[in-house]
Amino acid sequence: MKLKLYSNNTRFAPSPTGYMHLGHVFSALFSYEVAKKLGGKFILRIEDIDSQRSSKIFEESIYEDLEWLQIKYSKDVRHQSRNMNDYQGAIQELQKLDMVYPCFCSRSKIKAEIMRAGNAPHEEENSIYPGTCRRLSKEERIEKIANENSFAWRLNIRAASKKLGNLVWNDLRLGKYTVPVGTMGDVVLARKDVPTSYHLSATLDDHIQRIGLVTRGEDLVNATHIHKIIQVLLQLKSPIYLHHPLILDSNGIRLSKRTRAQTVKSLKASGLKKEDVIGLFGKENMLSLLNFIK
Ligand code: GLU
Numbered sequence: 001m002k003l004k005l006y007s008n009n010t011r012f013a014p015s016p017t018g019y020m021h022l023g024h025v026f027s028a029l030f031s032y033e034v035a036k037k038l039g040g041k042f043i044l045r046i047e048d049i050d051s052q053r054s055s056k057i058f059e060e061s062i063y064e065d066l067e068w069l070q071i072k073y074s075k076d077v078r079h080q081s082r083n084m085n086d087y088q089g090a091i092q093e094l095q096k097l098d099m100v101y102p103c104f105c106s107r108s109k110i111k112a113e114i115m116r117a118g119n120a121p122h123e124e125e126n127s128i129y130p131g132t133c134r135r136l137s138k139e140e141r142i143e144k145i146a147n148e149n150s151f152a153w154r155l156n157i158r159a160a161s162k163k164l165g166n167l168v169w170n171d172l173r174l175g176k177y178t179v180p181v182g183t184m185g186d187v188v189l190a191r192k193d194v195p196t197s198y199h200l201s202a203t204l205d206d207h208i209q210r211i212g213l214v215t216r217g218e219d220l221v222n223a224t225h226i227h228k229i230i231q232v233l234l235q236l237k238s239p240i241y242l243h244h245p246l247i248l249d250s251n252g253i254r255l256s257k258r259t260r261a262q263t264v265k266s267l268k269a270s271g272l273k274k275e276d277v278i279g280l281f282g283k284e285n286m287l288s289l290l291n292f293i294k
Contacts, residue, residue: 002294003172003240003293003294005038005212005213005239005240006210006212006237006239007040007210007211007212007237008035008038008039008040008041008212008213009035009040009041009042009043009209009210009211009212009213010031010034010035010038010040010041010042010043010211010212010213010214010215011031011042011043011044011045011206011209011211011214012027012028012031012032012042012043012044012045012066012071012073013044013045013046013047013202013205013216014028014046014047014062015046015047015048015050015053015054016046016047016048016054016055016056016058016059016062017050017053017054017055017058018058018263019058019061019065019263019264019265019266020061020062020065020263020264020265021262021263021264022247022262022264022267022277022280022281023217023246023247023254024065024264025065025069025264025277025278025281026244026247026281026286027215027216027217027244028066028069028071029069029071029278029286030215030244030286030289031215032071032072032073033286033287033290034213034215034242034290034293037290037293038212038213038293040212041074042071042072042073042074043073043074043076043077043078043209043211044062044066044073044074044077044078045077045078045079045080045205045209046059046062046077046078046079046080046081047080047198047201047202048079048080048081049080049081049194049196049197049198049201051081051194054081061264061265065264065265068264068268068274069264069274070274078205078208078209080196080201080205083201083205084194084195084196086204086208087190087195087196087200087201087204088195088196090196090200090204090234091153091189091190091195091196091200093234094153094155094189094230094233094234095153097233098156098159099155099156099159099160099163099233100153100154100155100156100189100190101133101134101136101141101153101154101156101186102133102141102144102145102151102152102153102154103129103132103133103151103152103153103154103186103188104133104136104144104148104151105129105132105133128184128185129154129185129186129187129188130185131185131186133154134154134156134158134186148192149192150191150192150193151191151192152188152190152191152192153188153189153190153191154186154187154188154189155186155187155189155199155226155229155230156186157181157184157185157186157187157229158181160181160229160233161181161182163233164229164232164233166178166179167179167181167225167228167229167232169224169228169238169241170240170241171221171224171241171242171243172240172241172242172292172293173242173243173244173289173292174218174221174243177221177224177225179225179228179229180225184225184226187199187226189230198223199223199226199227199230200230202223202227203226203227203230203231203234203236204230204234204236206227206236206237206239207231207234207236207237210237211239212239212240213239213240213241213242213293214239214240214241214242215241215242215243215244216241216243216244217243217244217245217246218243218244218245218246219246219254220243221243224241224243242289242292242293244289245289247281264277267280
């Protein structure tokens with residue numbers, strides 16, 4: 001059966017919170033190859049809602065590395081930090097639908113959670129919120145909203161599941177998933193001072209930017225469950241997904257900014273050429289994934 005997409009656009013959406021490493025190279029090059037195969041736009045999106053961790057230096061290095069990799073992207077680069085009104089509108093819509101509730105759990109706990117929510121929750125960062133504030137009465141909420149300096153808006157997964165029933169989605173490589181609502185916690189979608197989180201902004205942007213096929217690492221499969229719920233609640237267009245395998249280091253550990261994986265910058269500085277860098281994960285490995293797109 002021929003793959004049917006509502007749009008042939010695809011995207012690479014890095015967060016400028018560190019230098020690109022080999023995992024990013026794989027992801028960017030793979031998305032770029034997919035874009036060429038589909039003949040749609042290849043879109044670069046800068047996911048910079050976390051103002052404390054994002055920096056212009058890292059953003060510039062993303063442009064430099066993509067140029068060095070000879071990856072050409074569409075001129076309309078979207079910066080999430082410049083589009084907060086869009087996310088604000090979406091969270092208000094979810095408030096009207098009664099699908100989010102304010103959470104006032106201790107400041108330090110919220111802070112830690114917000115830090116996580118601002119970034120794509122790669123597997124080990126997932127945490128399940130016990131739902132304490134879901135049980136507050138309407139009066140308690142109104143009173144706390146008026147008095148607390150900081151609070152978060154959490155998705156009410158149970159209410160969403162009641163409304164939506166079983167949600168099913170398909171990954172081109174990994175197959176069919178049913179959103180496991182029963183084992184998911186109420187994730188943070190926004191907070192008082194920053195009206196968004198990774199989940200809300202990435203989902204809305206994929207809709208606004210007409211992304212027909214989302215390619216990203218398989219550590220984000222759990223995030224896709226949440227994105228599916230948001231899409232249905234907000235009646236957004238639904239892309240098709242292809243989660244690719246992760247590049248592991250020699251100890252079998254996923255490369256990440258926190259494990260200080262070798263950066264493209266340092267690989268370049270050590271004299272490696274583009275082909276040498278691609279050779280570290282094998283171009284054929286990456287290209288073979290294109291066979292999942294028929
Ligand atoms: N900004 C996210 C990251 O760097 C991208 C997540 C996605 O592709 O949806 O991990």
